[in-house]
Amino acid sequence: MQNTLALVVTTPPNSNLTTTAINLVKTAVEKGVAIVGVFFYQDGVLNAAKHLSIPTDEYQTLQHWQQLNREFDVPLYLCVTAAEKRGLTDELGKNENSNIDQAFTVSGLGELVELTCKAERVVQL
C-alpha cells in the first residue's frame, strides 16, 4: 500500500516553517509518497497571494508551490474564509484580476476534513 501524506500549512510565506513544509513535500514526492493535498489555513493562506513581491535574491516561496503543483500534481487547497479575512478573494474570477495564484484551489474547511481522513499521515509544522 502506498504511503499517503497531507500537509497543513498555517504559516505565511516569509516563515521558515513554510520553507520546511515545501522541502518536506518535495522530499516526500521524490520518495514516492503520494501527497493527497496541502491545505492552507490561518496566515498560511498568504502563500497564495499572487502579487506578493519578494526581493529576487530571497527565497521565492510562491514559485516553489507553483512548481510542486505543476510538475508533481500536488493539490493546493485554500481556506476561502481565512483567505478573505486576509484580503484574498476569488470573486474576481480565475483570471488576471484575481489576487489568488492559479496554482491554488479555492476551498473550505470541509476539504481539511477530507484530507485528514484520506491521508495516512497528516503533518502540520
Place this chain on the structure above:
Amino acid sequence: MADKTIAIINTQAPFSSADGKEALDAALIFGSYEQATSLFFLADGVFQVIGGQNASAIEIKNYLKTFSALAFYDIDNIYVCQQSLTERDLTANFHIDNVQVLTSEEFSQRLHQHNVIYRF
C-alpha cells in the same frame, strides 16, 4: 475514507491573535462531519476557557460564546492542563461545562490516543 480521532491543541490566549477562533472553527467543522474531535488547552491556551472575560472592552467579537455550541457537534472531550493553570495562577473557573483538568501525564496520555494532532 477512514474515520480518525482528531486532537486540536490550543496554545494561545483568546484575544491576542485569531488562533483560538480559527481553531474553534476547524473543530466545529470536524464535528459537523462527525469526526471524533477533542479539544486540548495548554500553556496560554488555558486562558480561552476561563470565565468572566469581556471581549467588547477591547473591540473584539467574543467568539468564546461559540464554545457552547461544541455539545451540539458531540465535541465532549475538553481537556485542560493543570500545570498550565497553576503556572498562571488560574483557578478552575470555566465558562463552559464538562471541562476535564488533567495532570501533564494524563494530558499526554489522552493526546496519544488520537490519530491526528493539530496545534493552534
